Amino acid sequence: MNTQGRLPAAGANANGWRAFLYLLMIAIAVASAFPLVWMVLSSLKTPAEAMQTPPVWIPQTPSLESYQKVNELIRVGRSFANSAVIAGVTTAGILLTSLMAGYAFAKYRFRYREALFAITIATMFLPPIVTLIPLYRLVGSIGLNASLAGVIIPNLANAFGIFLMRQFIAGVPDELLEAARLDGASEFRILFRIVAPAVAPALAALALFAFVYHWNSYLWPLTVLQGNSDNYPIVISLSRLLSYNRSAVNTGLVMAGATLAVLPPLVLFVFLQRFFVRTITASGMTGQ
Amino acid sequence: MLAPGLGLIVVFILVPIALTVWLAFTKWSAQTPFSTAAFIGLDNFREIFGSSSVGRDFKGAMVNTALYSLLSIALILPLSVAFGMLIHQAELRGADILRTILFATYMVPMIAVALVFSKLYSPSEGPINQILSWVGIGPQPWLSSPDTALVSVVLLNVWQQVGYFTILIIAGLTQIPTSVYEAAKMDGARGPALFGHITLPLLKRTLLFSGVIALINAVQVFEPVALITQGGPVGSTNVMTYHIRRVGIERAQGGLGSAMSVTLLLALVVTVTAVFAFARREERR
Secondary structure (H helix, E strand, O other): OOHHHHOOOOHHHHHHHHHHHHHHHHHHHHHHHHHHHHHHHHHOOOHHHHHOOOOOOOOOOOOOHHHHHHHHHOOHHHHHHHHHHHHHHHHHHHHHHHHHHHHHHHHOOOOOHHHHHHHHHHHOOOOOHHHHHHHHHHHHHOOOOOOHHHHHHHHOOOHHHHHHHHHHHOOOOHHHHHHHHHOOOOHHHHHHHHHHHHOHHHHHHHHHHHHHHHHHOOHHHHHHHOOOHHHOOHHHHHHHHHHHOOOHHHHHHHHHHHHHHHHHHHHHHHHHHHHHHHHHHHHOOOOO | OOHHHHHHHHHHHHHHHHHHHHHOOEEOEOOOOHHHOEEOOOHHHHHHOOOOHHHHHHHHHHHHHHHHHHHHHHHHHHHHHHHHHHHHOOOOOOHHHHHHHHHHHHHOOHHHHHHHHHHHOOOOOOHHHHHHHHOOOOOOOHHHOOOOHHHHHHHHHHHHHHHHHHHHHHHHHHOOOHHHHHHHHHOOOOHHHHHHHHHHHHOHHHHHHHHHHHHHHHHOOOHHHHHHHOOOOOOOOOOHHHHHHHHHHHOOEHHHHHHHHHHHHHHHHHHHHHHHHHHHHHHHO
């Protein structure tokens, strides 16, 4: 697979190898995109088309009927608003807490700094199910069950964000901070006026990651909202479409719902992905 | 500066971990306050490792999760290395587009992935069996048979996650200086030898990190099981996250569920520690 090592003296062989690599690349792209393309195409089918065996691939008479039906069955607008509030507020909180803690870990000297940082990082590797049962009760006991606040508050800080910010803030020159301190700037002013702009691409990447993660998150909202459908984010409202999933007639309906849920994170991704790729590459997250 | 971030982590992660450990030794209904938990020693652990149906279901869930994780890692790591090299090293035009498409699947909510694949896998109307029939492979039962259901969930997980790991591998590949390759080529190393002696050893840390993340991700599989298979057919997709939630929250057997959580946590800690210890010993050699 490594062309650098493979380039032989004869040109024909090398061309054949490159052609093979291109074909491979196209095949992978097709396989990767296929489920999503099929989802969108199916969402445009009429029920009659969805029933046909062998399946119809491209709808002959594309219709938005399925989207209308989704809107009748679940409260799409309300669910989108809930998702936006959950993902938006959580992301804002994560950006703030990560920036602050990352700054402290990167630039302050204090006792137990390394130990505290190690404990924080360790929580990054904790599967949420391990704490789900007491967390559910804990949030209930402070009266936040079934509310959006209950979904949001436990997630306002996370280890990944703190780690990421520490990595990038460590690269901000100390002289810059010292100069601002000599000018009498407060620590918060330094944080927001000097540190934050200097790590803006990493903040953008963290924002994308946090927003998409919490837009998509399912287990915790499902558990804490306890059937209060007024507060359901879109991913949970969608699970109601599942009762229509048994029959092929409703394929279009289910796929229309799925398409609606996918759109916001994908659109955001298209705009912010370059920050994300660059940030992962530069963060040293992979151990180098 | 530290207080908001660490405070939240203490209250919503560290305290719940401590509570989980304590509750694992109690009989407690998750619908009542913590104060109603009654200490019962190791009874919960005896039950989940015993021969009753509780024990059988739990051990089944452990085995399913282990299988699911192993299969996911065994597929994701080699694929992401292959994809990463194709995108980063082969110098093909359009490689960025492939990277974007691969990575995009990671942004798709698992619920949508589950819904879409439940249709793709449909034995009669699903396009996957149709495509297989073009190349002469008979229809597969996918999610509807206990023999293939778990593998089917693994495949949809691999489809969703491989792009993320490809990005991690690319990050690792960019750290390998081209001068190392040039020197090796001067010494006469070619294709497979270059890969075996340069790429793979220098990717080791990246692979280790990726493997651990893939494991943690795999343990979290929930949506496809909760939505499509409900752990079936015949318990074949009953995985830990689904099982613990069903016992601890839905049936409100908080003590029993916590004992399962503690066991899962211990299993993970032991596995990850062992993997790191092994890697460190390899490195010293």
